[in-house]
Amino acid sequence: MGKQQGNISTAVIRRLPKYHRYLKDLLDREVYRISSKELSVLTGFTASQIRQDLNNFGGFGQQGYGYNVEELYKEIRSIMGLTKTYNTVIVGYGNLGQAIANYTSFEKSGFSLKGLFDTNPEIIGNKVKDIYIHALDEMENFLKNNQIDIAIISTPKAYAQDIATRISKAGVPGIWNFAPVDLKVPEGVIVENVHLSDSLFILSYLISNQEDVE
Amino acid sequence: MGKQQGNISTAVIRRLPKYHRYLKDLLDREVYRISSKELSVLTGFTASQIRQDLNNFGGFGQQGYGYNVEELYKEIRSIMGLTKTYNTVIVGYGNLGQAIANYTSFEKSGFSLKGLFDTNPEIIGNKVKDIYIHALDEMENFLKNNQIDIAIISTPKAYAQDIATRISKAGVPGIWNFAPVDLKVPEGVIVENVHLSDSLFILSYLISNQEDVE
DNA sequence: ATAAGTTTGGTAAAATTTTAACAATTTACA
DNA sequence: TGTAAATTGTTAAAATTTTACCAAACTTAT
16 A cells, blocks of 8 residues: 655656666566665665655565565556556657657557547548547547547647647646647646657757766 | 856756757747746746856846846857757667657757668668668767767667667767666766656656645 | 574755845836 | 836755664574
8 A cells, every 4th residue: 555645756756667667677587575775786776765765655675675576566566557557649640659659668558549640631541550540620529538548749849739738628637748848738737748859958968068077 | 158167966957958948939039138037937947046057157147137038048058068069870760760860850959860770671771861771780880980979779678788888889978868778888978868668657657646736 | 592684664964956035236217 | 317126146044855874673594
């Protein structure tokens, strides 16, 4: 069960996927027991931080022993909401939309692609892996009739805000946004951004100011 | 010039691209003057934080006036290393590699794609926008002969570490990594990650624990 | 069974990051 | 020209995040 108070800091939340990733690796390597000290070597976080992080959700470890990898993995998956299935759509079927649609690992993690939307008449009506490409006009109806949990926005910048507003109105709780804008959405709608150029620019900053580090 | 001490915190660095983005918008809208208070409304950062952030690099503002948008934009671009050109290659020309290669906005920002690499014999030798797809074997030679600054890794997980090691040995200073692993590289090589599934999992966490927020 | 070695969870301290406050300076306008 | 309003850069305070520490509890080996 765990405590799961609603005041987990974003710093902790951002580290959860990394724990998830390494625990999966350990399971695959048939390691069934791990201490915070060993996890520290793998993840680069301090052992103390790892214990603090995990304790936000419950006391999963045992003194003198450490953590049971399988149990902890399951707990983390549950905490992260990865035990459910999420219905998704992709809005904007350009290069990026196609790349995301073809990323099979998302399906494996429980993210089920239900629909694709675009404005290009040349591709509307086509099927991609059993999924139709619909006209953008049909989006609202589709969202309502298919219990969509996550809408993925991969349109050009100029359309993203309008689409986000429409998605929000249709009652979709989550948006995964790849457009390089900060979307304004009503309370209760959650936006997670993947700002590729921001990331690239951080890299260029770090390369340019590298002397500082050395 | 600015002070540009080498101890800028990553918290500050992560905010730089957002300043850059909004300053560009302002310029496009022909707004030539902005106060930290107004920037605060746009970015969602506090005015105080904005002044603190900018002051890490120099006193670009003027009391009673605010900041000159054009000047500040130029300064930020310079700080972020966006006044130079970076030669890049993409290693792994799958769906994601293709999406990145076709992202024209990177070219506009000074990131010049010089080569593509893959192991698939069916596509090796093909040209994409005047750029050849090379065999992976040729990578080291190419990197050395073409002054590559940034290698973009968009291979499957299993190959990423080996490729990162080879890239580092070839003297490339920056890696933009899309593979879902944490790469180990020698000192002096900078890795910036885009972990798509981590981002998606954060979204699923936030959706699943939404009640907490309300 | 006992003792020595591990390791957690919690508490306290340290470090970092954010916010608040304000003197100094400039702008804007009467 | 003079005065009120605006706004920065800087210093100090508050808040948050990370690290250090250690008693309690478990494991392992003898």
